[in-house]
Every structure is written in C-alpha cells, then in structure tokens.
Amino acid sequence: MSSNPVPIARESVLKAYELIKDRVHRTPVITSTSLSTIASTPTEAEQQNADPAPQINLLFKCENFQKIGAFKYRGATHALSRLSDEELKNGVCTHSSGNHAQALALAARERNVKAYIVMPDISAPNKIAGTQGYGAEVVFSGSTAPEREKVLKEVQARTGALFVPPYDHPDIMCGQGTLAVEFLEQAEELGKKLDILVAPCGGGGMLSGVALACHTTGTTVFGAEPSEGGADDASRGLKQGSRIEIVKSLTIADGLRTPVGVKPWSVISNKEYVENVFSVTDEEVKKALQLAVERLKVLVEPSSVVPLATVLYNEEFRHVLRRKAEEKGGSLNVGVVFSGGNVTLARLAELFGGK
Amino acid sequence: MSSNPVPIARESVLKAYELIKDRVHRTPVITSTSLSTIASTPTEAEQQNADPAPQINLLFKCENFQKIGAFKYRGATHALSRLSDEELKNGVCTHSSGNHAQALALAARERNVKAYIVMPDISAPNKIAGTQGYGAEVVFSGSTAPEREKVLKEVQARTGALFVPPYDHPDIMCGQGTLAVEFLEQAEELGKKLDILVAPCGGGGMLSGVALACHTTGTTVFGAEPSEGGADDASRGLKQGSRIEIVKSLTIADGLRTPVGVKPWSVISNKEYVENVFSVTDEEVKKALQLAVERLKVLVEPSSVVPLATVLYNEEFRHVLRRKAEEKGGSLNVGVVFSGGNVTLARLAELFGGK
Numbered sequence: 029m030s031s032n033p034v035p036i037a038r039e040s041v042l043k044a045y046e047l048i049k050d051r052v053h054r055t056p057v058i059t060s061t062s063l064s065t066i067a068s069t070p071t072e073a074e075q076q077n078a079d080p081a082p083q084i085n086l087l088f089k090c091e092n093f094q095k096i097g098a099f100k101y102r103g104a105t106h107a108l109s110r111l112s113d114e115e116l117k118n119g120v121c122t123h124s125s126g127n128h129a130q131a132l133a134l135a136a137r138e139r140n141v142k143a144y145i146v147m148p149d150i151s152a153p154n155k156i157a158g159t160q161g162y163g164a165e166v167v168f169s170g171s172t173a174p175e176r177e178k179v180l181k182e183v184q185a186r187t188g189a190l191f192v193p194p195y196d197h198p199d200i201m202c203g204q205g206t207l208a209v210e211f212l213e214q215a216e217e218l219g220k221k222l223d224i225l226v227a228p229c230g231g232g233g234m235l236s237g238v239a240l241a242c243h244t245t246g247t248t249v250f251g252a253e254p255s256e257g258g259a260d261d262a263s264r265g266l267k268q269g270s271r272i273e274i275v276k277s278l279t280i281a282d283g284l285r286t287p288v289g290v291k292p293w294s295v296i297s298n299k300e301y302v303e304n305v306f307s308v309t310d311e312e313v314k315k316a317l318q319l320a321v322e323r324l325k326v327l328v329e330p331s332s333v334v335p336l337a338t339v340l341y342n343e344e345f346r347h348v349l350r351r352k353a354e355e356k357g358g359s360l361n362v363g364v365v366f367s368g369g370n371v372t373l374a375r376l377a378e379l380f381g382g383k
Numbered sequence: 384m385s386s387n388p389v390p391i392a393r394e395s396v397l398k399a400y401e402l403i404k405d406r407v408h409r410t411p412v413i414t415s416t417s418l419s420t421i422a423s424t425p426t427e428a429e430q431q432n433a434d435p436a437p438q439i440n441l442l443f444k445c446e447n448f449q450k451i452g453a454f455k456y457r458g459a460t461h462a463l464s465r466l467s468d469e470e471l472k473n474g475v476c477t478h479s480s481g482n483h484a485q486a487l488a489l490a491a492r493e494r495n496v497k498a499y500i501v502m503p504d505i506s507a508p509n510k511i512a513g514t515q516g517y518g519a520e521v522v523f524s525g526s527t528a529p530e531r532e533k534v535l536k537e538v539q540a541r542t543g544a545l546f547v548p549p550y551d552h553p554d555i556m557c558g559q560g561t562l563a564v565e566f567l568e569q570a571e572e573l574g575k576k577l578d579i580l581v582a583p584c585g586g587g588g589m590l591s592g593v594a595l596a597c598h599t600t601g602t603t604v605f606g607a608e609p610s611e612g613g614a615d616d617a618s619r620g621l622k623q624g625s626r627i628e629i630v631k632s633l634t635i636a637d638g639l640r641t642p643v644g645v646k647p648w649s650v651i652s653n654k655e656y657v658e659n660v661f662s663v664t665d666e667e668v669k670k671a672l673q674l675a676v677e678r679l680k681v682l683v684e685p686s687s688v689v690p691l692a693t694v695l696y697n698e699e700f701r702h703v704l705r706r707k708a709e710e711k712g713g714s715l716n717v718g719v720v721f722s723g724g725n726v727t728l729a730r731l732a733e734l735f736g737g738k
Contacts, residue, residue, distance in 0.1 A: 056411075092680045318728055325447045325682040325724035369680035373673055377736030380728040 029190060030110045033198040036295060040198065041205040041241040044106045048206060051105050051138065055093045055207070057214040060086060062323050067339055067362070074346070082353030085361045086339070087220065089211045092328050092369025096162075099207050099234055099367050100131035100194075106203025107192050108135050116141045118188035123169070123176045125151045126283055127368055128194040133164035144189050146180045154372060195233030196289030205237025211363055212245060222247045223356060224349070225363040226335035229253045229262045229305055230284035232292025234367065239301035247363070248352075250345065251296060251305035252338035254279040260307035261287045262296060271297070280310050280379065283331030283367065306345040308337040314379060316340060320366070321376075329371040330379070335364045384545060385465045388553040391650060395553065396560040396596040399461045403561060406460050406493065410448045410562070412569040415441060417678050422694055422717070429701070437708030440716045441694070442575065444566040447683050447724025451517075453638075454562050454589055454722050455486035455549075461558025462547050463494050471496045473543035478524070478531045480506045481638055482723055483549040488519035499544050501535045509727060550588030551644030560592025566718055567600060577602045578711060579704070580718040581690035584608045584617045584660055585639035587647025589722065594656035602718070603707075605700065606651060606660035607693035609634040615662035616642045617651060626652070635665050635734065638686030638723065661700040663692040669734060671695060675721070676731075684726040685734070690719045
C-alpha cells in the first residue's frame with residue numbers, strides 16, 4: 029500500500045472519486061413504495077405509544093451491481109490507483125475469503141498487475157474459482173489468523189508483492205466512501221435530499237468512508253451490524269468507550285464478522301461523523317433479506333440487508349427516526365446501502381428451505 | 384374488453400405505447416460480459432465441428448422490475464386504457480392464479496375501477512394476498528378449467544364486470560408488445576442494434592406483441608418455451624402446421640404451461656413475424672436461472688429465463704445464431720426478455736436446496 033496514505037477527510041473521498049469514477053460502475057439507486065410503507069407503518073409497540081407515524085422514504089444504493097458484485101471493488105481500485113507502476117512491479121497480495129479477494133484480483137488485472145490471494149483451504153469452491161477467474165494466484169492457508177498471516181508473509185517474501193489490506197487503511201476507506209458521493213448525487217437527481225444514510229459495519233472501512241463523504245453535507249450517518257455471537261462490536265465499543273479488538277461470530281451476515289479496524293474506528297467513534305451504530309438479530313436479517321429479494325427483485329447477500337433490517341426492526345433506531353422525522357415536519361429520506369450480492373442459490377436454499 | 388379491438392399490426396403496438404408509457408416503468412436493459420462470454424463459448428459438440436465461434440452480445444430487458452413484477456401489467460393497462468368510464472362502471476374480472484391476476488388488480492385500482500379475480504382455492508397464499516393487496520376482490524373456484532369458467536360466469540352475472548382475458552386479445556397482445564418498443568430504443572441508446580430478440584412463449588400474448596413491434600425493423604424474433612410435459616406446444620404446432628389446443632404440463636416454468644391462444648397463434652405461426660420457436664428442458668431452465676440470479680444479481684422467475692436457456696443450451700438455436708453471426712461478420716446482438724420476477728425464496732429453496 030501507499031506509504032503516503034490520503035488524509036482521513038471528506039476531501040480525500042472526493043479526490044478518490046475523481047480518480048476512480050471511470051473505472052467503477054455508478055450503481056443504480058432504487059426506491060420502493062412497498063418497503064417505504066412497511067418502514068413507515070408503526071410496530072405494535074409503537075402503536076400503543078400512539079406516536080405520530082413518520083413518512084419514511086427509503087432509497088437503496090445497489091452496490092450488488094458493482095463490479096465483482098460488491099462495493100469492495102472501489103477500495104481496491106482506489107488503493108491501486110495511488111501506486112506507481114514501479115511500486116506495483118512485484119504485484120499485490122492480500123488475505124481474504126470474501127469480496128475483497130475478488131475485488132483486489134480484478135483491480136489488479138485491470139492494472140496489468142499480478143495478484144496473490146491467500147485464502148483458507150476451506151473456502152467455498154465458487155469463491156476460489158471466482159478469484160482465480162479474475163486471474164489471481166490463490167495460495168491456500170489454514171483458517172486461523174496466525175496460519176493466514178504466516179502464509180501471507182511467505183508470499184510477500186517470495187514475490188515482493190505489496191500487501192493491500194481489506195479495510196484498515198485510509199486509501200481503502202476513502203475508496204469505499206465514493207459510493208456515498210454517488211448516492212448523495214443520485215438522491216438529488218431524484219429530487220430527494222438524503223436526511224439519513226445507514227451503512228453496514230464490519231471492519232468499518234465502508235462505514236468510515238461513507239461518514240467522511242457525508243461530513244458537513246447535512247446527511248446524518250448511522251452504522252448497522254449484526255448482534256449474533258457478539259458481532260455488534262462497534263455498538264458495544266461505543267458504549268464502553270474503546271474499540272473491541274476480537275470478535276468470534278458466525279452470524280449469517282458473514283461479511284460483518286470482523287471487528288472494526290483501528291483507522292476506521294477513529295472515524296466511527298467520533299459522533300461528528302457517525303451518530304450511532306445499531307444492531308439486529310440474524311432472524312431480523314433473514315426477514316429483511318426476504319423482503320429485499322422478493323419485493324425489490326434484486327439479489328443481495330445477508331450482510332447487505334443489515335441496514336434495512338435496522339430501519340425496519342431496531343426499536344431504538346426507529347425511535348431516533350421518528351424523532352428526526354418530527355423535526356423535519358413528519359417525513360424523512362433514508363438512504364440504505366446494499367453492499368453486495370455475492371450469495372449462491374444453494375446458500376439461500378439453506379437459509380430459506382425446510383419451512 | 385373493448386368490442387373494437389386494435390388491428391393486429393405494428394402500428395397498434397406503437398399506439399399502445401403512446402397510450403400507456405406514462406403509466407408503466409421503462410424497465411432497465413442490462414448487459415453482462417460474463418453471460419455473453421458463456422453464450423459465445425462453443426459447447427463440446429460445437430468445438431468438434433470446429434465452426435468459427437461467434438461473438439454473442441446479450442442484452443436483457445428486465446420486466447421483473449415492471450410494476451407487479453412482470454410484463455403483464457402492460458397488457459392489462461393497455462386494455463383498460465381503451466375502455467371508457469361507462470364501459471368500466473361495473474368493474475373488470477378475470478381468472479388467473481399468476482401475474483395476470485395482480486396486473487389486472489393494480490391496473491384497475493389505478494383507474495379507480497373494481498376488479499374481481501377468480502383464483503383456484505389451492506393458489507399460493509402469497510399470490511392471493513398480493514392480489515387482494517392491490518384492492519381486488521378474490522373469488523375462489525376449483526382448479527379445473529370448467530370450474531373456473533363457471534365461477535367466472537357467476538361473477539359476471541352478479542356484477543356485470545367486463546372480462547379481461549390474459550392473452551387471447553389484440554389489446555393485450557399489443558400492450559405486452561410495448562416492452563419491445565422500449566427494448567429496441569434502449570439497445571440503440573447503448574449503441575447496439577438488436578439483431579435478434581428472444582421472448583418466452585406461454586399463451587403467446589407477449590411473443591406475438593413483441594413480434595408485431597419488431598416487424599420490418601430488421602430485428603428477427605424467436606420464441607422460447609419449456610419442453611417438459613409437452614409445454615412446447617408452439618414448436619410442435621409449427622411442425623404439424625396447426626395450433627395445439629390442450630397442454631397439461633407441470634414444467635417449473637409455471638407461467639408457460641398454457642397453450643398458445645388463437646389470436647397470438649395467427650402471428651406466431653407466420654414466419655414473417657416469428658422465425659421459429661425453440662424449447663429447453665426444465666434442467667436447462669434451472670441452470671439458466673442460477674446463472675441469471677447469481678451473475679446478474681437480479682431476481683427472475685423460472686419462466687423468465689427460458690429465452691436465456693434457449694440461447695445457451697438449445698443446439699438447433701445455437702446453430703441458427705452461429706449462421707446469422709457469420710452473415711453479420713461474426714458478431715450478433717441478441718436481446719433476451721426477462722418476463723418477471725415473482726418467485727419466493729421458499730420456492731427457490733425447493734428448486735435449489737438439497738444438493
């Protein structure tokens with residue numbers, strides 16, 4: 029990675045967007061009357077409180093239609109675009125079993141650079157094939173963090189390839205944040221100013237980048253994460269006042285099992301950037317996934333719908349939305365990020381079969 | 384229905400589009416490098432023939448994003464737009480367990496007209512709820528054709544509602560055909576002239592409308608249907624030189640179980656409009672469904688991918704494409720219609736679980 033990372037600031041996201049905008053898809057923003065109606069309808073508990081029901085207008089940023097099927101392509105592309113051919117002459121490497129693997133593989137191929145991806149030998153065959161399909165050399169490791177690190181070090185020693193981390197770097201954070209630059213623009217094109225933007229939080233690269241992009245724009249950013257098995261490390265960290273460093277969760281939102289990284293945390297823990305982070309259960313993620321796929325007709329992966337689940341089912345967040353809607357005269361434009369769509373029908377069958 | 388149906392001609396489709404274009408979604412057209420590559424790659428048999436491999440550029444018209452999740456909304460909207468308030472004063476009625484039910488229900492509500500939908504009492508609860516959700520009165524019947532007809536007659540006698548058939552009427556055919564008017568335009572906007580357009584064929588309302596829309600434009604139209612249980616009535620009818628009137632198939636492409644109607648047949652059986660109709664097995668439909676959903680990240684129903692399956696797996700059609708590509712200098716723009724996306728995750732789990 030660049031030894032001269034970009035400053036962690038809104039300006040860096042805007043510059044990142046200028047650098048990469050011709051290489052990424054400007055993914056569509058969709059709206060849905062039926063999901064907005066569901067979000068606006070008071071829950072039973074809310075009905076009993078007899079609070080005035082807000083009008084929530086949902087807008088969805090569909091990064092599932094991004095290259096490689098996820099927003100991760102933005103960060104990898106930005107990271108490489110800040111490196112010279114000389115710096116890249118020995119290629120790039122990373123460890124990932126998920127979307128970052130394919131993102132770096134494709135971004136490297138587009139730059140005519142060799143990519144080495146360390147993947148656990150238990151990775152799903154389609155993910156391995158996907159990464160190889162983008163021309164990367166896949167190197168297998170055991171599945172624990174030390175085993176992975178060891179193999180990565182060997183690869184670096186053998187090849188001299190530059191390590192591109194999945195989220196804990198300003199170039200990656202600002203690359204991911206470019207999705208929010210587009211989202212704000214596209215909402216304006218639809219005649220809607222985003223009051224709120226909700227983004228998923230795993231390692232925090234995207235949430236922090238989105239928060240940087242929205243800083244001083246009048247759009248308030250929230251994070252959303254799964255609670256299963258303690259994957260709600262960001263909200264717990266905010267409550268205890270310090271970053272939680274280890275998470276061992278098997279939440280179905282498998283892209284969000286990672287604890288927040290050091291640099292993303294510096295943004296996410298600052299209320300000026302991220303007002304708060306809320307969490308939802310795996311059952312709520314499943315309900316939101318079903319609504320997203322069946323109503324909107326788009327394929328999204330479980331991690332993708334954690335923000336939507338939070339809007340629909342997290343009581344505390346719904347209370348925040350109600351309060352903000354009142355301040356704005358009763359209605360609120362809420363932007364929700366769909367982060368990716370890399371899920372197989374076999375996996376959906378596991379999640380939704382046998383009912 | 385209008386007692387003064389539109390003439391069965393291209394001009395009627397263009398007029399239909401002027402009538403309805405502000406009420407229907409101009410659904411997106413998407414392209415895919417990966418699916419185009421798969422379509423262009425010779426099968427094993429083709430490799431042995433050592434034929435030159437054509438470059439097939441696939442374009443997909445996504446009617447799964449149409450209102451109610453399927454193209455059927457176009458036909459219903461067009462049919463109602465040709466009727467006066469006086470003619471509609473007692474409402475409209477039909478029998479359908481599928482997309483036509485919801486299409487007519489919503490089109491009627493948009494026109495402030497009452498809709499009565501006769502549905503078999505074994506219909507899926509979500510389809511019944513969907514139809515009621517659009518404000519229609521659902522009337523249950525047995526599931527055989529005579530039982531259905533009897534209940535429909537009772538509804539008409541009781542209410543005086545006008546019958547709107549699902550496909551066998553020029554107003555419906557021309558309404559469905561408006562999707563091709565958009566498709567040709569949108570392909571041009573992408574700098575691509577459609578050489579070929581492949582549409583699914585069940586009752587034939589859409590295929591005949593699409594064929595009318597493309598007539599004299601230089602775009603050659605083909606139909607695609609499932610072969611399971613004899614649902615390939617159109618291709619069989621073309622071979623024997625007469626329409627097949629009865630089909631009893633349980634193909635997974637459940638929107639295409641119907642035999643072609645009389646009026647659609649008058650177009651489909653005319654080579655000047657539809658060059659030919661090809662069929663695929665249910666296994667091929669499943670393979671195409673998996674590719675469409677996993678690669679394109681869009682939710683489509685099994686009936687929707689019959690044209691894609693035909694492009695990828697029907698040997699005879701692939702031979703036709705190869706020949707046409709040669710005539711055009713080696714490459715061909717092939718438009719494929721995705722007709723709808725009304726399928727539940729539970730149904731996908733049935734189809735793709737247990738592997």
